Amino acid sequence: MTAHFTRISAAVLLAGVAFSVQPAFADTRTVPSNEAQVQLSFAPLVKQTAPAVVNVYAERMVQRRMSPLFSDPFFSRFFGNQMPGRSERQTSLGSGVIVTENGMVITNNHVIAGADDVRVALSDGREFPCKVLLKDDRYDLAVLKIEADEDFPTVPIGNSDTVEVGDLSLAIGNPFAVGQTVTSGIISGRARNAVNDGEFGFFLQTDAAINPGNSGGALLNMNGELVGINTAIFSSGGGSNGVGFAIPANMVKVFLDAAESGETHFQRPYVGATFGPVSSDIAEALGLKAARGAIVSAIRPGSPAEKIGLETGSVITAVNDIPVEHPDALLYRLTVAGIGNTADLTVERNGAVTHVALPLALAPEDPPRDTRVIGGASPFSGVTVENISPRVAEELRLSGISDGVVVSNVEQGTPAARIGFAKGDVIVAVNGEEVDSTQTLEAEADQEPGAWRLTINRGGRMINQIFR
Incomplete structure (x- = not known):
């Protein structure tokens, strides 16, 4: 059987328990050297920390699929409310950790994704409703706030x-x-x-x-x-x-x-460069001692990467003197360094090692997003669109797309929803006219042509459709 990576939330129908934490033991890091040390127990540590670890219950409504067979009145009477195709409530179970006294809980995004209702259960049996403050499926993290006015046990966050x-x-x-x-x-x-x-x-x-x-x-x-x-x-x-x-x-x-801080989107520092892994062949060709680091494969004009002098073919081997194993490690190091700070990059190129300072800032919003909701009777009625900037591209994960107009929301029940517009669609052209801004799209939507010819970029795939 092939092994695979599994996210570890569980779907259940029963309630559970929860827990908490205070700092405990000194860092000894010694191997047991006598019988007394072998008999040492983790129990005191568990007692201090367990009350801050909670059960997280996420409930969502799901639609059961229905076979055409069950449209027969006989089967409808036989199965009653259990007929496939009916909505039913599904509960998933995960865990979380209380990290502030006022009830901030850290958990995984996949535990609460799509939930209509989120609750936590403490180890003493009490349950509380929660509000989702921030979530991000890229990092698989979510922050919940327990909706209660009291102090909770916590686990301190270590380094x-x-x-x-x-x-x-x-x-x-x-x-x-x-x-x-x-x-x-x-x-x-x-x-x-x-x-x-x-x-x-x-x-x-x-x-x-x-x-x-x-x-x-x-x-x-x-x-x-x-x-x-x-x-x-x-x-x-x-x-x-x-x-x-x-x-x-x-x-x-x-x-x-x-x-x-009240952020609604988690944003990482903007570099404006694309990085790839350093294979053994690349390391040998560049004269590197080991196949480690992140090689610059592309740079966006006017980006921070260009301004500090990074070039394609350069290899980032460390951030703030901490080694970088691969491109994911580079992204991690820049993210945890924090917006508003400066990262010292160790760069190897042509056998020379240099250090460059990279200011860590949010991606620029240039051009301005100029958010517009399109109405009227056009196929676009019901979409919210924004001009694409590095900031918008980061938020909507538009890899390799740097300009145009992107759909950021589709209102249900509208012409746009019925046609099949989706969040992240980039509207490229309408009736042969390039769409370069939300203002242009709004003007096109006010027209009354006999037919609408649309060109849409969806995840790098160009879609051409005609609507009458």
């Missing part, structure tokens, strides 16, 4: 950069909805990428047993600090094989800061 391979670790969560469960292991690896299908690729690896339902739970060090959010497992059958992955705590800090 995941100090974690070393071989360090002891504890994982706390609610696997298989059996209740709060603690497993132990070690940190097995760092800077793991290609773990899931998202854009984020920098994970801690642990052999502490992680299973479905552990998603969003805590990975702790021996100081009782959060060093990771358990996210995925490598498994051939859906259960733990001792290869689990967690999003590092330093990424969690940046994401939490964005939520506390």
